[in-house]
Amino acid sequence: MTMNRCPITYELCGNAKYSKSGLSKLSTKLDTLNDLPFTAQEQRREAATRAAKMSIQGVQPKLSAKLSVVNRMFEVVDQWGNYIIKPQSDVYQQLPENEDLTMKMAAIFGIEVPLTGLVYSKDGSLSYFIKRFDRYGKNKKLAVEDFAQLTENTRDTKYKWSMEKLLPIIDQYCTFPLLEKRKLFRRVLFCFLTGNEDMHLKNFSLITRNYKVELSPAYDLLNSTVSMGNAVEEIALPLAGKKSKITETLLFQYYGKERMGLNDKILGAESELLSKTKIKFEELLKISFLNQNMKKAYLKLINARYERLCR
Numbered sequence: 001m002t003m004n005r006c007p008i009t010y011e012l013c014g015n016a017k018y019s020k021s022g023l024s025k026l027s028t029k030l031d032t033l034n035d036l037p038f039t040a041q042e043q044r045r046e047a048a049t050r051a052a053k054m055s056i057q058g059v060q061p062k063l064s065a066k067l068s069v070v071n072r073m074f075e076v077v078d079q080w081g082n083y084i085i086k087p088q089s090d091v092y093q094q095l096p097e098n099e100d101l102t103m104k105m106a107a108i109f110g111i112e113v114p115l116t117g118l119v120y121s122k123d124g125s126l127s128y129f130i131k132r133f134d135r136y137g138k139n140k141k142l143a144v145e146d147f148a149q150l151t152e153n154t155r156d157t158k159y160k161w162s163m164e165k166l167l168p169i170i171d172q173y174c175t176f177p178l179l180e181k182r183k184l185f186r187r188v189l190f191c192f193l194t195g196n197e198d199m200h201l202k203n204f205s206l207i208t209r210n211y212k213v214e215l216s217p218a219y220d221l222l223n224s225t226v227s228m229g230n231a232v233e234e235i236a237l238p239l240a241g242k243k244s245k246i247t248e249t250l251l252f253q254y255y256g257k258e259r260m261g262l263n264d265k266i267l268g269a270e271s272e273l274l275s276k277t278k279i280k281f282e283e284l285l286k287i288s289f290l291n292q293n294m295k296k297a298y299l300k301l302i303n304a305r306y307e308r309l310c311r
Contacts, residue, residue, distance in 0.1 A: 195225030
């Protein structure tokens, strides 16, 4: 007898589509979750139609949604949605499954992430959902600005920066700069590990909450190398003028120690984190919703990156 796996928690859930614990992450009042009432193609069409009305943009098609506990489903809205939904791409393979897996790996790596998961659509395809971290209460919004806004860059110039030039932004705006630099270092490390060569200025943000300015929870984490084809570049923004052939020395000694000012104790702890998480990553990857070819490609990449960082 085959057992289903919950697309929110990845745990086995018998004949049900979702586990009880998966549903409770969305709402303790939820006893089931109905499929999205659109096919993947219809979701992409809806995203294009609604783009001008919504406050979310980007390359991937996105829909704004609210969770209706009464109707047991995500409902697409034009404004004030507290979830973002991304359907399957008609160009790249399994982006929702890839992004959800990578976000769950980030949580294992000690990176703050919002609630994420996968939801079934009416055609059986899976769409990715992420809870918005800038919404609270009834139609209230926290102040969030991405690094492109903070540096007066645009979507056209979001790659025209460097990893070194991210640091003055943190020094200028963050309440506790050294703490945020450590968080940034961990994210940079993780993105390199997981083949994300698309972390441009719009994929880093600062949030104001609890009377302090800090890095926002992570978002748009994806193994873009595997999904979009093997790229020559390994990072989006150059580090010491390089976008490829990134080494342990370049990340830890040059960026972490010399440029960020992180001490040996902190860097030692970050290095230890690498060895502690490798097996957990492999276990999660094994039970993820990626197909076998994508799993093999993802595993091959992270093994190669671990080798470069853990010699």
